[in-house]
Amino acid sequence: MAQPVVDPADDLPRFPMARRPGFDPPTEYARLRADDPVTPVRLRHGQRAWLVTRYADVRRVLSDPATFSSDPSRPGYPQLRPVVDRKAAPGSFLVTDPPLHTRYRRILAHDFTAARMEVWRPRVERIVEECLDAFLASARPADLVAGFALPIPTQVTAAMLGVPYADREFFTSRSRRHLDRSLPAEEVRAALGELESYLAELIAAKDRDPGEDLVSRLVTRYLRTGEVSRDELVGMTVLLLVGGYETTANAISLSVLALLEHRAEWERLVAEPERVDAAVDELLRYLGLTQHGLVRAVTEDVELGGRLIRAGEGVIVSLSSANRDAGRFVDADRLDVCRSAKGHLTFGWGVHQCIGQHLARLEMSLALRALVRRAPDLRVTVPLAEIPFHFETPFYSVRSLPVTW
Template sequence: MSESPAVLEFTGTAQDVVTSVHTAGPVRQVRLPNGVPVWLVTRHTEVREALSDPRLSNHDRNDWFDQGALSPQVRSAMNTSMLRLDPPDHTRLRKLIAKAFVPRRIEALRPRVGQLTGDLLDRMAAGSAEVDVITGYASPLPIQVICELLGVAVEDRANYREWADAFAAGLGAPVFPVQAVTDFVEHLQGLIARRRAEPDDALLSALIAARDQADRLTEDELISTAFLFIVAGHETTTNLIGNGLYLLLRNPELADRIRAHPEELPRAIEEFLRYESPVTGASLRTATEAMNLFGAEVAAGDLVMMSLHAANRDGTAFPDADGFQPGRERNPHLSFGYGIHFCMGAPLARLEAQVAIGEFLARFPQARLAVDADAVEWRPGLLTRGLAALPVRLAG
């Protein structure tokens, strides 16, 4: 990539970058904290178009996040999911995985999600009057759900949560968590070996058995798919629940309205997804050829990142884009992506958010923020946006 004096250093949260580039045109050069230069696409129309551009490959260059620090074996094992592949391999994997990840399996989880939610709420109610809703609620619920769905043993779930958090925080960071990711992959390898020998009725065993005629998932594809489900199923849903509760609790009248009219919660969740996007950027693509990308001359091999957060705050796509409007009727947000890589887990994330947020509001009608709304701390992150903590007083 040819350098320019206008290259923006990415040093903080996704929101910091969006604020800096929103008026600078649809494409801007930025440098990640680990020094890797990328082209950042920021406007809704252009982001959606770029997400469907076959010249931008998900597969061609996949070492930007660790810059070669991982062993080739570990990188292949954690980076060969359908998210990192182009057609026809992407098409083949998505078709195979869809057979095990059908909507009826997701909807059948609703009672269990409700039970897990109730258990966590009981623990919070029995504890102190002030709690951190992230560590006590928004984070443990999604990891329990995705681990149960996959068939991960209870005693291993705390490790999976730590590994997933480390990976998400390490993307594009100056120091990548090599040991945590290596441990994550090795544990998944062992789990798959056990489930192959002793299958159960969980999703991982279904993925092992999934086939289309003589075509199965390879070992790396299995590991990468499990890796993707755990990271995406935990990190992004944690952020959706946490960000949503934060937006409601900083607007007590809105929280009271949702309590009185729970049928309005699904539409409010779509605005949570838009306004404080839990996934701020799509997985990075690589230009497979020299191209003019919305006025920017991009060389073959250059990295391109689509900012979902910036697209969701684009005033040409959303009236009052920087305003929080939970009743927004037209809401074509891009928080689950667009095109062939649209998030397969979107129905599960929405289900968990509906149950978790709705049950929290019902259980704690007097809950209020324990700190000033502007004093909450957002975790630094390249592709995700979530709170480090959400202190809440449960009773008035």
């Protein structure tokens, strides 16, 4: 598809907006929340959409899937990726509406409940401690991303799904390219295609010889009975694999960096590690991990934030802006590990709220507890300005984080 050329005379703000290194969302968001909380913006392919920045408006959009559709085949669906999505891929439950979305979530829900995550707690604890043993035995300074933050969720996700951990270089490299919004569309498509082919072969192997893992259970219970197609199962597995390790690895590394940059907050957790569980939600609120937000197509005329939005237009809801809304969180731009951040929107809201949120919280909590207990003197070895951040992906992260102890 030829990409439309944006008229230089067009004075609409371009989205996504530039973000500076650190933890704050783009500076424009604070002004927009105050003065223009639902504002028109211009996207990469020349498309016009509405950017929603206030907490209440973002939550309203996410609570109404009938009016604000996740289906890319709907008119007005905002296109943020290099690849223009004309329809949802089979099994892609992130970009489907009820009742199809309901069917997909029902198939997966049992394996991601809070109770089910408690069953996984001993194994996750063991993985965390083993990763930290290896990390603390390495030469200093050491990269916290490669040595600790990434191996934990990669191992946990591989074990849960039944994906060979030995193949991590293959699937992590393809996942990164698939998510990289600075790459040409052809390269993004190729990376996803290679990942889908790999997982299709894995599913076929599970069909021949199922094990005790999640993919095997989905094969035996749903694929063999015809309740899901092979393409649908591949699509589900792509989302579970990429979402299972990528976002949590980012959250762990950015959490450590934020705490070390706000040393008093780190020291508070060192002195009172029982605060870590509550601190996880505050970190999730503060960090702006979902930096480009979520997109929806409007199915009927609706008033939002004082604007009339027509059917066939699109909206982008900024989770990072909503989480910094002073109307919802007092002193919202300050990291405070003693704060109750209940109600933050990092995992979304409504029917599409992240299915893996309980697992992510568990991994983050156990990783941070282990670090404050065993490496209380941890510190970053370079200034914040020298740390390489990922700005071109939908999930904010650092490429590397050199630390010593």
